[in-house]
Amino acid sequence: MDTSVSHHMIRCDACVLRRMSGFRSMSAEEAKLISGFKSGEMRCETGMTLISEGTLNPYLYTVLEGWGFRYKSLEDGRRQILNYHVPGDLIGLQGALLQEMDHSFEALTPMRLCIFERSRFLTIFEKSADLAFDVTWLASRDERILDGHMLSLGQRTAMERAAYLLVFLYYRGLRSGLFTSSNAQIPLSQSLIADTLGLSLVHTNKTLKRLAQRKLIVWRGRACEILDPEGLCSVAEWTPPEASPRPLI
Amino acid sequence: MDTSVSHHMIRCDACVLRRMSGFRSMSAEEAKLISGFKSGEMRCETGMTLISEGTLNPYLYTVLEGWGFRYKSLEDGRRQILNYHVPGDLIGLQGALLQEMDHSFEALTPMRLCIFERSRFLTIFEKSADLAFDVTWLASRDERILDGHMLSLGQRTAMERAAYLLVFLYYRGLRSGLFTSSNAQIPLSQSLIADTLGLSLVHTNKTLKRLAQRKLIVWRGRACEILDPEGLCSVAEWTPPEASPRPLI
DNA sequence: CGCCTGCTTGAACGCTATCAAAAAACGTGG
DNA sequence: CCACGTTTTTTGATAGCGTTCAAGCAGGCG
Known part of the structure; x- marks a missing residue:
């Protein structure tokens, strides 16, 4: 598999994304805290499936580079792409909270991602109210996007x-x-x-x-x-x- | 308006829903904590709009009785119903986190609801990791439901x-x-x-x-x-x- | 060069929309 | 309880948007 994972310490305070406009600024302590939750970084090639419908997935990811998409299929092969993901998006939260994944995720271009282990990720809620809030914020924003897509599909x-x-x-x-x-x-x-x-x-x-x-x-x-x-x-x-x-x- | 709001103290430990199978059991302390976040209870009639697209809404609700639904419209009047809600569902989280509502909510039958004030609700994240987790869980489950609806609409x-x-x-x-x-x-x-x-x-x-x-x-x-x-x-x-x-x- | 994937095009069919109207159910006041 | 207006459901006919089938073309890559 053309995937490379590095397990060295992640330094979130040095993350390129943080320097971009568009993201909320973050204190040094917070960045350090997040670093502690991450278990590595990885790259993957176009077409790679990071998450498969129907399986248990012990990881969450934050997209650092590239495009990806989420989809869901019927048994006869018809499939619906649910959403596209870009740098800054958190992926796999549903699976982390609700067990089995009910959608798949695939890389649309080569991607670079930060990796979280499910169990460690879930301790965010105990460790930091601010980060817990951020997770929920991201989930809500995702849902809002889906609302827009549904309006489109239906009307x-x-x-x-x-x-x-x-x-x-x-x-x-x-x-x-x-x-x-x-x-x-x-x-x-x-x-x-x-x-x-x-x-x-x-x-x-x-x-x-x-x-x-x-x-x-x-x-x-x-x-x-x-x-x-x-x-x-x-x-x-x-x-x-x-x-x-x-x-x- | 045929709405009745009562501001007396809510006793969540006595909530009928908690006695239903299907809901996670909860310690007495937790129930007490939740009680503290609630600012009242209300009833509303069929057809009442609790949340309007494009407005700021300072409340969240938990459905206690009845059916309701969420929808979104295009300017020319076409509208898409996004989801239906039943007892136990949390409503208005998107608005609480992301400011302006971008969908409306309407009662499908007479309803009874618990009311949360936005600002007090958001302190949940500081006060209880467990409850913060639950909020996120509910948001994720909602998103999963939307995934299913999208598959349906599209395919x-x-x-x-x-x-x-x-x-x-x-x-x-x-x-x-x-x-x-x-x-x-x-x-x-x-x-x-x-x-x-x-x-x-x-x-x-x-x-x-x-x-x-x-x-x-x-x-x-x-x-x-x-x-x-x-x-x-x-x-x-x-x-x-x-x-x-x-x-x- | 040849294969494979992705894009393009034309023709025919059919699912779903639109139009139009009637029937049924519901609510309300007399 | 009935009359009457309103909303909801039902039905038939016609039109059209989008699907399916069937090729053909273009570009990338081994």
């Missing part, structure tokens, strides 16, 4: 749904430092988009093509570049949430 | 979706003591079902009719009775989660 047309998904991901990428001036692309295949929107691959393709004709996006082999975020927002009847600082664990 | 056909929703609600009602031998009905209009499934009212009606013809359900004026839970599960390719004890706050 928006194909075109609106596609526009929503793409601007949504655009702002997530932007705010978590995944875009640079030379690279502001969302790394997705159309087949993944189809599984996210609940549409067939063929119809997804035709819908994206129409967005491209309107000069809202450009498709470049397994990635999407956003040309006109405001235009997409208006197609989707959506506005991005305020960019308020979020906790990082 | 299941109309018939499968309807079957899923109805058994899902059947088990929720059953396990939270909302059904008695003389009344095991889910209090829903077909229009609400339509807004939950992301289908038109007409097509929802035709789909429910087919479920009724198969003797899986019976429709009785603004309510649905489940005749064959296993049958519905098999139509939906779904099995209810294990009935493990859940915390009550």
Whole structure:
């Protein structure tokens, strides 16, 4: 397996993410405390499955670099992508609290992650009220995102749904430092988009093509570049949430 | 407004819900602690909106009796019901942590609820690691439920979706003591079902009719009775989660 | 070069929406 | 208890969005 795990001491106070705008600042003590909960760091390649539906997973992760996604399947193979994850996101909390995982997680690009052991992670609640609060905050924000996705799946047309998904991901990428001036692309295949929107691959393709004709996006082999975020927002009847600082664990 | 709020001291150790199977048992001290966080109890009538999208809401609630639901709307009026709530559910956590509410909550039947003031509620994290854990547990379980709904919205056909929703609600009602031998009905209009499934009212009606013809359900004026839970599960390719004890706050 | 994965396109079918209207159930006041 | 307005459920007909089937094309990689 092309996975590399390092078990040396993690120094959270030196974490690059903390220096980014977008994350709440944190005292040196708090950073030290978090360091104590971590059991290592790892990298993984595109396509790697970090969490599998139906299994017990003894780890949680914080994304440091790269994109990943969460999905759930029916027995006959139909699958629904539930959400995408970017640096700063905490992954696997459901499994830590509720035992068996009922979704899977896969890397969309090469990723770097911080690793928590489940049992040690759960002592956060005893050790620090602030961190416990942060965990809950992250869980609530995740739920809020799912609310938005559900509105989309249930009520928006194909075109609106596609526009929503793409601007949504655009702002997530932007705010978590995944875009640079030379690279502001969302790394997705159309087949993944189809599984996210609940549409067939063929119809997804035709819908994206129409967005491209309107000069809202450009498709470049397994990635999407956003040309006109405001235009997409208006197609989707959506506005991005305020960019308020979020906790990082 | 037909709402009655009582501000007398709440005695959580005497709460009827605690005596129900399905909830985790709790020490006398813990119950006393929770009592301290509560600021009252209230009743409300069918159709009352407890939480409105876009507003700040200074309260959280624990459902004691009755059914309610959460929804989100697009500007042109299309709305998506996100989830239904039953006794034991904690409501309004998102708003407490993330400021402005981005969904609404409405009573589906007359309800009785425990009230928490936002600011006092948030001190739970400092006062009790166990209760903080429970809050997070509830948030995670809610998210897991949304995952299931998303799979349904995105991947299941109309018939499968309807079957899923109805058994899902059947088990929720059953396990939270909302059904008695003389009344095991889910209090829903077909229009609400339509807004939950992301289908038109007409097509929802035709789909429910087919479920009724198969003797899986019976429709009785603004309510649905489940005749064959296993049958519905098999139509939906779904099995209810294990009935493990859940915390009550 | 050839294979594999991912994207594109056209045609036909069908599930679901929309339109339109009627029937049934419900609540309320007379 | 009945009349009457309102909400909810039911039904039929028509239209359309999205699916499925079936190829063909393009690009990356061994």
